[in-house]
Amino acid sequence: MARLRSLLGTLKTLFFRDWGTLSSFQGNNLFTLGIALLFLGAGSFLFFAMVLMGLVLIFPASASILRKIPEERWSVWPLRKNEKLFLQLAGIAMNPLIWLVILLVLWGKVSWEILLTIAMMPFIGFLLTVSKVSVCFPAWLRLPSFPWRLNQLLRKNLREISSTLDFYCASGFALVSALVRLNGNLPDEALLPLSLLIVLIMSTYAQNLFGLDGAGGMVRYSLLPVQGWMLLVAKDVVVLMVVFLLTLSLNLIAGMCAALMMLAVGHAASVRKPIDQMRWRFQSGGSFASGILQMLLLIFAGFSAGHFGVVFLVPCAILYFLSISYCGKLLRSF
């Protein structure tokens, strides 16, 4: 019993530590915008944004907490079968989605289809733990090649960006917007704000371009005979590709202008103050001030592009190149 108590204590620590990492969205620009809109009285948008953010956020947390115990350790611990079963059940009980289902059942106003969908998530998490199947993405191996000597870095950066929740949140918005537009229900005036919203969701990632490279990656960058600006371009190309695809069905020019501005501001934070990020979490911002500046400038660039058209790409590109030249040098000086 003593060792079960000790293990449950460890699981509790792991659970709260894991839950703590979910708060990464606190410095996230989408979160900041949501709070701002709440004060401005645009509550319906806040509700929509928070529901989407909540769903994207909660899915990775739905895996059983037992996955936090290294497999090698789990297999050599002198635990009896019934003790292992007890811990697996405790893992399910610790899942926040189970609590949510219980609360919703008690509330009694949610349809059984929604309850079933939510309840499926921890169940899948439980199966993954028991079957020891690790989640992997074979499609990541078959990414296209790029005609550049930093080809492999681009492929790596593409894998990195697609392991952030910001990417999936932005993709969710883009997909819903595209579908609504396809049905003819999206007014033209909504295209520009929606494009900006998608760029805004991606903007926190642009403040932490090196956040997922880890200590090993940063050491490798310091050893490569490559100019700093090239390393930044290898990051930016991927972000611009994503923004291009996501805003293609909306207002592409406004999206690209806003993205160039978002990167121009984000470089300094990425280089000066890189913060380690976690996969399958929302990205944390470098600083609140830089996040606000980034949001204001990208919104300004987007609306200006809406007013002046494609020609506004020129000043955005100039600012972008100035930023990359300055921050590229900074990157090499650290």
Add this chain to the structure above:
Amino acid sequence: MNSHNVIFCQELIKNFGAFRAVDQISFYVKQGTICAFLGPNGAGKSTTVKMLTGQIQPTSGIVKILGCDFGKDGNSIRSRMGVLPENLGLFDDLTIEEHLLLTGDIYGLSRSVTRERTEELLDLLDLSEDRHRFARQCSHGMRKKTSFAMAVIHNPPVLFLDEPFEAVDPVAAQSMQSILRQAAQRGTTIFLTSHILSMIQQLADQVMMIRSGKIVWNSRLSEVSESLDELFFRLQESPKPKDMEWLGSDPFSER
């Protein structure tokens, strides 16, 4: 400084706050030499390698690699050295093979030469079957072999290897040893750290030992009159062995 001194440093100091990790060390390594840099954990080996490879800046002192210094010719030095860093310097999101292709592309090798050398290195280091594994899915030994292959694939004139043999299986370690010996015979200068003294005894031409940030021995291996083990234990302060009586006694009697 002699023109054949590929690695040269003088009065090198590195402080971390109040702690002095490297304390006024000076040495040189001639072309085609395999120099082993030995010492216990925390003696300053990796810090020295980091300063020599431009990963960190010295607090004071001079470092010259191939006659150049990082302040003026950083990229020129980087393009002519191969490094196996302490934390291996791998990207979680690249496979073993992609790491080698990346290195070939960045150091300007043609696609065909990169492919050819990648195949050769993967075969020799027994990584062929795992070539499509992401670095984060690899064992420590596989990651180390990948980092080693990245250090040598572009045939640099100078190699810095931080504990290349640790965690590597004996067969692969032997292959790595033979690659290094052949490279040194053709003029490559190699600076490596290791705790496996038997391997260093077979491989090195020059031996340096560091203790508490100071160099306490620097000579050619042929000038060492005792075995490397004996020299190491003589120069390093080791704690006296203590009998932990509880270890090996009846494990159930004390619960």
